[in-house]
Each structure stands twice: as structure tokens, then as C-alpha cells.
Amino acid sequence: MIEYIIAKYNYWVYIVLMMIGFYAMIGKRNLVKKLLGMNIFQWAIILYYVSTASKKGGATIPIVMGAHGHYEPAQAIQYLNPLPHCLMLTAIVVGVSTTGVALALIIMIHRRYKTLEEDEILESLEAFKK
């Protein structure tokens, strides 16, 4: 059992992180905490993607070794899969922009209601309606 967990520890880490993030997003009432939860959630997935690219046994980044006339044929076993990394570059960009938009919204909300607690905002919205 222990071996099973250790063998796939990268998955367990990402699942635990994801659940923490998920809890913060759903369970917390403060908007900044929600945002932090969202970030943890996103980064967990990025971690997962990157970890799937890794290989045991000294594989490295895919750079052609031994140039200048001394040319070795590329062995797939020696290289990490570069594609997940590339994908995650995009995902990081997306994540950062989402955070940016969310922060902008938080600033807007704070200017308008002077608080970031969801309950209090809802209260003042109700009061506004009446």
C-alpha cells in the first residue's frame, strides 16, 4: 500500500492540493481566500501535467548533446517529454490572467462595498434593493 502511494506520489500531491483549493473556493466566504483557493487549484493541475512529463533514470531537457561534428542520435529515453511543459506555459498564462481579472473584480467590489466578505456584500445588495 505504502509503495503504491509512494510510487505515484506526484498524483497524490496534486489531488491533495486540488482538494485544498476546491475547499477554499467553495467553503470560504472571503473573496481573497476564494481566489487563493482558485490559484492552488490551478497550480495543482499544472503540477500534475509537469510531473507526467518526468522520467526516472536521469532523463534531462531535450537539448541535442555533443554538437560540433560529434553527433549522437537522439534517444527518447534520455529526454523529458517537452510537450506538457509547453502546454503548461500556456496554462500558466491563462491562470495568471484569470487571477488578474479576479483581482480587478475584487478591487471593484471593495471600492463599491468596502468589504470582501460575501455575506456582508449580499446584505448591502439586499439593502440597496429595498
Add this chain to the structure above:
Amino acid sequence: MEIIYSSRPALAILVSLIGAFLILLTGERSRNLREFWTIAAAVLKFSIVVSMVPYILDGKIIEYTVLSISPGLLIQFRVDALGIIFGLTASFLWIVTSFYSIGYVRSLKEHAQTRYFICFAIALSATMGVAFSANMFTTFLFYEIITVCTFPLVAHKETPEAIRGARKYLTYLLGTSIAFQLLAVFMTYHVAGTLDFQYEGLLGGARGSVSDTLLTVMFLLYMAGITKAAMMPLHGWLPAAMVAPTPVSALLHAVAVVKTGVFVVVKVVLHIFGINLLTQLGLGTVLAYFASFTIIVASVIALTQDNLKLRLAYSTVSQLSYVILGVALLTPSAITGSIMHITIHAFGKITLFFTAGAIYVATHKTKISELDGIGRQMPFTMGAFTLGALSMIGIPPLGGFISKWYLALGAIEANQFPIILVLATSTILNACYFLPIIYTAFFKEPSLDHHHNPGPKSKIQEAPALMVVPLVLTAIGAIILFFAPTFFLDMTRIALHSVIGGGN
């Protein structure tokens, strides 16, 4: 059977749509021009329908395909004898009603007249659509359009009462047609793969491949879904719709809307299920007894009504079931009777509603108990009323006699003696609720304390000529139908010939 391809049925429908559009454009700016469009559309429509009659009398069929939605699903028109009878009746009576409407709304200075005339024109377009449709899909399409565009007419007065009535109207008609009729249409399509009306019955050959239970369920769904036929217990919308202005009650709730209902019932019985299938399943008899129940009970309720329009409404409920009864008996004479009754009842009932409206315009009276001696004040109106009432009862020199005669013959052919009893009882009941009105109008002294009309009693005070002339015309029509039924009988024979095959 020879088929002619012509766009005339589509033109007959389009003409009043274009009319509606012109009415909208003209609006309140020039009332005379607006009314001219109504009349022009009505006359044109009638002449287009009449122009198709010779072909039909030759035993041909006119067909026109507008659109093909998907295989087996077309918007298509097919004018046959049955459709043309209904089309002729509705389009002729629209002309008469248009004149009457103009007189009515102008005398009462009704509001929203433009909306009123637009909705009227669209309703007539859709009625033609039902009359000429070649399949159940097209029928359903126009059936729904009628419901929606008559809703503003029923709610016309915009009083809380009118809106309540209109809501009831819509709930019944739209609700049942979506919940039951549409479902039945879907089932038909699922079973037969098409929705085309066929003279031997679309589902005629389906028995065996489909269980009898399913067919019975479908039939019941159809009957429950075609609420416009006002068969009990789904008749409640018709009295509720009496809040509408009288010309609306006259044309729509004696001709266009309710006749669409019974017309669709006739189509479903003859062309979807077919006589053979229904005979095998024994469903005709079930329907006949439902109709008989409606005939008797509605007549009894009519007896208790003091409001003239409500009494006429219950009378309509009862008379509509004559048509259903006729087709439900599934014998040639009975079907002849029921097809004739569509037209004959239309002439009689529209006369009665017209008189109710004329009385309202001239005296603002709506109750039968207030009508003492009104016959002296409005001799033409009440004369026409008498003719219409006699036609309803079925007394010989009037059209109503003919259809009842054939219905009775049909009941004998079908060996359904209880039905003859029903017809007799209902005739007596009809007499019971119409004759007292005539008696009150002509032979009772007008009550003196009446403040509406303090002038001398002998003075004739009719409604405007625009209203009186149409109602006299329709009353005369009811007489003509008795003396010259050959045309309609010929038409009916052609319609029957295609359904039964042998002719009679």
C-alpha cells in the same frame, strides 16, 4: 382522382394576411381606408375560394406544396370537397361579419380597432389554412395560429373579467393542444411515418403492426386535444370566451374557431383513422355517446342561462356535438348530415349572435329577462332571430331540418336507436330554450320602468343598417339552404365518395 396543381389555396390564405398588413400600415389614420382593406380582403378571399369550386364539382382535387420540412413532413394544401365546404362557409360569412363588425365597433366606439381588424384577418387566414391543409402537420400549425391570434380578440375589452376569460380560453385551447393533440400527432408520425390525410384513413393499415391500445390512446388524445370542438368536459372555454365583442363571438365562436375544431375532428375520424379502423375498434360508438352526452347536458345548461350570449354559447356547445355525433356514427347519411351541419349551423348561429350584438348596440341589454317586447322595437332583428332559432330547432322551412334529417337517417342506418332518442330530446330542449325568447320578444309588454328607452313603445329603433342588413342576409341564407341544398349535397357526396369509395 385527378389532381390539379395550383397556388390558389395559398393565395386564399395569403390574401387576408396581406390585408392584415395593410390594415396595420393604415392604422387609425384613415378608418375608412382601413375598413376598405378588410372588405377587399374578404371579398377577394371569397372569390378565390369560389373560383376553386368548379374543379371540385368535377371531382378534381387542387394541391399546392409550400414547403417540405423533412421527408413525410410538408406544409401542403389540398382542396377537396370537405375543405371547400368549410372554406366557402367561413369566407362568405367573413364578408358579412366584416360589415357587421364595422357597424358594431363604430357604434360602440371601441378602442384598439386596428388590432381588432388585424387579428380578425389573421384568424381567417388560419381558418382557410385548416380548411385546405393536406396533412395533420399543416392543420396543427394553423390550428395553433388561430388560438394565438384570437386571444387578443377575446381579451379585447381589457377589463379584468375579459382578461380572466381570455386566460381561460388560452389555457384550454393551447394547453390541451400542446399536451394532447401534439402528442397524438407525434405518435401518428411515429407509427405511420407521414401525416398526410388519406381518404381511406392514414392509420387504416396500421392495425396489427401497432397494438389496439396504442391506437385507442391516440384517438382519445386527439379527441381531448381538439378542444376547439368544445366537447364536454372540455367545453369550459367557450362560455368564458363570451366576454369578447359580439362579432367575435359570432364569427369565431360560431364559425371559424369552433368549426375548425369540429372540422379537425371530422378530418381525424375520416382521414387519419378511417371509417374501417374505427368500426373495428368500436371507437365510433364511444365518441357518439360522448357527443350525445354533450348534446343533452349542454342544452340543459343553456336552459338555465339568462344572459343571451351565454345561452347561445351553450347552444353552440350542444350543436357542435351534432357534427361530431354524425361522423362518429360512421354511416354515409350521418356523415352527410354532419358535414351539412357545419354550414347550416354556421348560418343559423351567426344570425343569432348578430342579433344579440344588435340588441346590445341598440339598447345595451344582455339579459333575456330584459327583452320583453323588444320585437316591436326591433322587428327586423327579432325576425331574423326567429328564423335562426327555428333553424337551430330544425323546423322544416329552414336549413337545420335537413342536417337533422340526415343525422336521424344515419342513426337508423347504424342501428343506434338511443341516438334517435337523443336527437329528439335535444330538439325539444332546443325549442324550450329558444321559443321563450321569441315569445318574450314579440308578445310580452315592454316593461315601463325601463330607463334606456323612454320613448313611445311603438317606435322602431333598430341598430345601424350596417348591422341589421348582415343579420337579415344570414337569416335568409338559412332559408335558402333548405330550399337549395343540392349544391351542398353534391359536395358532400363527392366528399363521401372519396371516403367510402362506393358513394350513396
Add this chain to the structure above:
Amino acid sequence: MISDQFPALIIVFPLIIAFWINIVGWWWKRPCFYMSMLALSVSFISSLGMLNTVISKGTIHYRLGGWEPPWGIEYVVDHLNALILIIVSFVGLVVGIYSKKSIEKEISESKIPQFYSIYTLLVMGLLGMTVTGDAFNLYVLLEIASLAGYALIALGEDGAPLASFNYVIMGTIGACFYLLGVGYLYIVTGSLNMADLSQLLPNLYHSKVVLVAFAFLMVGVAIKMAFFPLHIWLPDAYTHAPSSVSAFVAATMTKVGAYVMIRVMFTIFKPYFSIEMLPATTILCWIAVAAMIYGCILAIAQNDIKRMLCYIIIAEVGYIVMGISVGNRMGFTGAVLHIMNDAFMMACLFLAVGAVYYKTGARTISGYKALFKKMPLTSGSFAIGALSVIGIPPTCGFFSKWYLVLGAINAQQWAFAVALLVSSLLSAVVFFRILQNMFFSPNENPPIPPLEKGGEGGFEKQGKGIFPHEAPASMLIPIFITVAGILLLGVYSGQIISTIIQFTVPEGF
């Protein structure tokens, strides 16, 4: 040939223009609107061109940057997404024209260039989601569209920022689930190309990883398309957004979500996996039934008309999902037809509501009292849209419901057919309550509120034209276009099915 580059042009051109609108807008605000409309027109024309090519020559495969498919990003246009592209770009264009006047009134003037920039990005994101044939690329474009959507919704009235924030949270969960699903598929197959995936996956259908991937993808998409019970973000967000934004997102965003669902279920996975191996479709059908009934019932409970329409959207999404998942030709045809029709219906209703809000500020049922006297054209258009949602012929809503019910019946699922009709009846209740208020005013004639002063065009000055109380022409014409769409799509649905939709039905149905 420029027409060969249409699949790229449809994305790249609006992307570049969106960037330039932002820059130009710093100095000069006037051309922003025209630039945005130019970009969207180009997209619309390219999608028309692509549909033409697809009909005459078959599916278009476009290699972005010239890279071979499994490695490079491939754009694939077949009958299904050519149709969706046209819907999205057309609605985008029409709503864009409408927003010129509407936005001037609803948001502060300094933000107008940014509005057009982000609006163009939103349309571009949705177009990209539709055109791409690459599962990861879809995620990126999905996020572009969503981010643009969050920003636009936040521009709305009081309460909009909070609604938008909640939408950010829910939307991100949805997108992340989708991303995870794609990641799982990538682990087992090593490919991100949809066509490639559908070739590689069948051997792996019994793998648990593939099952989990399917579940993650479906949940992610369901959140994005507001499929009951994951719809909670939608009513708040769409209610508080500016009128034209709600009109566009209501008409297209959930529809593109439905399109992605079709792709996941029937392109990435084969129909026999989604239908026969998993009970997914049965479950989806029953949830869809719940969505139809729930949406309509909650719509009845609303007083704010925009919010009511939001619940109607939830019901409409239920219709579409039901059509997709009954698993036969009729139902699928109905679903695709409904995606198209619903886009027009929702655009029409939301635009009409926006026009009323623009002129009178009214948005509640009681506020619509006797509206017909003041704004006959707008109320007429609203009525036609409403009749279409109810499904009264000859509006287009009837025809798609027709196929949906037949699909349910062909699948021998009478319960679904009945549920659909019941939900139609409920929506009749919803809309006739409003229509009655609009057309009839029992016993009272409220004074017509004074007209707004100002406005550049001559349309707002009193007494001009036949309809002095109507919204300006640049708002009315888009409404009329959608109304014409509702009527024409209904009448020509036969042709549309025979030329386009019948080819979208997946093999094996």
C-alpha cells in the same frame, strides 16, 4: 487564395483588431465600434465562405503554421461547426450593432474602447472554440472567451462584480476539469488532436483513466454550458450584465458549450462509448428532463424579466442535452436545430428586453404594463420570440421541438416526450403572463413617461417618425433581424436540415 485561409482568418483577424482597438481607443474613441464591426464582419464572411466550401467539397482541414496534425494545431471545419460558426459570428455582429447605443447608456464613456476590444475577443474566443480540432487549443480559447465574458459581465449594474467573481470561480473549476480530462487523455494516448484521439482511444475504452477523463471532460463542459445542476452561476451573471452582453452570451455561450459537449461525446469518443458502454446518456437524459422542468418552474417564480429569461436558458440547455443524448438521428437533428434556433430566440428576447430597459428602465413584469402602446415594434418582437420559445408554429422553436420529441419517441422514451411538452406548457405560462401585461392594461392607462432628452440621432426627438417611443433604429434593426431569423429558420428548417444538419449526425446513429 484567401478563401483557403478562412479558418485562420476567422480567429486571427479579430485577435489583431481587438489589440488595435485598445491602442487606438486611447486617443480616438469613435472608430472603435467600426473596427470591431469590421473584424466581426470578416469573421462572418469567412464562416459563410467555409460553409460554402464544406457543402461543396467536404470537411476542411487547416494546419496552423503548416505543422502536421498530431504535433501541430489543426483546425477542422465540418458541417456542424460551420453552422455554429455562422451562428456565433452572425449573432456577434448583430448584437455588436445593437450595443453601440445600448452601451453608451449603460457604461461610462471612458470604458467604451475597452468594451469593444473585449467584445471582439469574446466573439473570437467562441469562434476559436468552435473551429479548433485540438483538445488543448480548445481549452485556451475557452479561457479567452470566458475571461472576456467575466470582464464584460462585470461592467453591468450593481451586483455585477460579485456575480462575475462567482462566475470566475465556477468557470475556472469548469475549465480546470476540462484541462484535467485532456491531461488524462494525453497520458494514455500521447495526442491532443481530436481526430487522432478518436482513432487511438477505442483500444483503451476499458481503461479506468479514460473513464475518469470522460467524466472530467463532461463535468467541465456541463459547468460551462450551465447544465442543471451546475447552472448556479448563470442567473446572477447574465441578469446583472449590460443588456447587449447578456444578449450575446445568452445566445451563444451555452450553445458553444453544447457544441463542445457534442464534440466530446461523439468526436473524441465514439458514439458507442458514450451511449452503449456507459449509462452516461441515460443519466444525462434524466438530468435534462429535470433541467427543463426546473428551469421553467423557476422562471415562473421570477419577477425580473431578465432573470426569468436566464432560467429559460437553463431549460433550453436541457432540451439540447436531451436531444444529444437520446442517441438517435431525429433527436440529434433536433438538438443541432435547437442550438441554432435558441441562439436566435434568446438574442431576440434579450435584445427586446434591453431596448425596453433603454427607453423606460423597466425590467419587471409589472413594469411591462401596456408596453404595447408605447413600443409596439419591440413588444411585437418580444412576443414572437416568446411564441418561439413556447413552440408555437410557424416560429422556429416549434420545429426543433418537433424533432426533439420525435427523437424521444423513437428512443421509446415517452417520459421524455411528455416532459418536453410539459415544459412547453410551463413556458407558455411564463410568457403569457408577460404578454398579457404587455398587450392589455386592465382599467388603467399609465401616463407615458417623458422621453429621454439628448442622443445624437434624430430618432429620439419627440414626434419624429411613426413610433416616437421606440428605441433608436440601430437597436431596432438588430431586433428585427433576429425576429426575421426566427420566422425564416422555422420556415426553411427543412432545407437547413437537408443541406447541413443531416451531415452532422455522428456515424452509428
